[in-house]
Amino acid sequence: MSKVVITKADTYDEQAVALAMHELLNQLGGISKFIKPGDKVLLKPNMLEGLPPDKAVTTHPEIVRAMIRQVKGAGGIPLVGDSPGVSSTLKAAEKCGILRVCQHEDVELIPFIDKVEVPFAQGSTVKKFVLAKAYIQVDKVISLAKMKTHSFMGVTGGVKNLFGLMVGTDKAQFHLRMKKRSDFAGMLVDLAQVIKPVLYIVDGIVGMEGHGPRNGKPKQANILLGGRNGFAVDLVMAEVMGYKGETMPVAAKALSLDLSPRMKDIEIVGSGSNIRLEFAKPRNLESLDNKLPAPVVDFFQNQLTAKPVIADCCIACGRCAAHCPPEAIKMMDNKAVIDYKKCIRCYCCQELCPADAVKLQNGLLLKMIRRGK
Ligand code: SF4
Ligand code: SF4
Secondary structure (H helix, E strand, O other): OEEEEEEEOOOOOHHHHHHHHHHHHHHOOOHHHOOOOOOEEEEEEOOOOOOOHHHOOOOOHHHHHHHHHHHHHOOOEEEEEEOOOOOOHHHHHHHHOHHHHHHHHOOEEEEOOOEEEEEOOOOOOOOEEEEEHHHHHOOEEEEEEEEEEEOOOEEEOOOHHHHHHOOOOHHHHHHHHOOOHHHHHHHHHHHHHHHOOOEEEEEEEEEEEOOOOOOOEEEEEEEEEEEOOHHHHHHHHHHHOOOOHHHOHHHHHHHHOOOOOOHHHEEEEOOOOOOOOOOOOOOOOOOOOOOOOHHHHHHOHHHHOOEEEEOOOOOOOOHHHHHOOOOOEEEEOOEEEEOOOOOOOOOHHHHHOOOOOEEEEOOHHHHHHHHOO
């Protein structure tokens, strides 16, 4: 039976986090069950963008510190790395406080720049990945994720966090290739099997609700989650957030491939095991694009999915245009303008907009079906 641990921690106080992490790992048999002396261990926090920790966009630096100390305690050599969605690793790490922790703990921060090709013949969706080279230079990986909503994937936790192992704009290519949620989720499921983190930890002391993963609201949840099976950890995380965990795209795909246990088959333990909350849903949690064949989705995309709309508060920074995978956004008259014929509904623009100016508007069919409910 898969075990997922939920421990209580109501502040990011260094000692409180260390204690919660210790309890969590003890429930899983202790850190030495995962890390052996001499192991080089890549800690992969969520550093989507360089924002202060209180915005709840990135994994809190104290979570990174607690895991650094655990790995060192087991005789391992921790390294920290990510490829943020915006800006360089160094800049993002500086702003979100992770650089300071790395310096204080004397741990190397690795910018993901060099790449390596990793074939994956048995992949259900992807047969080859190009990943940050750091991945093959370490013995083990630990995912240190943030508990957040996600406009495209419903939630982002331990598995989605691994998408940061793809370097910079390589991420956009997957959005272009995988327009359907189930395909994108399939890619993430394959990615998790390639990277095989030995541990998945999710920072849910303060998570994010609503318009995640960047523009939602911080939500105090007072928990850390963790386990060996990332699909099980994320499934439980989604349930704690108040969603039907098994219907989240990544969970559904992992279940269909027998890689995830069912919710009823997961043993949930720890001081926070009874905590259940209600996170405001991301706008586009419900969509019909998974239920139809790809050509139909392509044809009816405007009606089946929520469409991104630029609000008047757009500050014309151009970030959405720079990151839109199919280059569907142009800057005109000091405002972003979307060409809906090109838009593939990946919501990268909503994810990255610093002014929360990308709103999602339901497509016609989706509106009708919701009204009929
Ligand atoms: S919509 Fe957002 S990201 Fe795009 S230009 Fe306007 S403010 Fe920048
Ligand atoms: S306009 Fe936004 S949702 Fe559409 S393809 Fe570009 S980034 Fe994705």
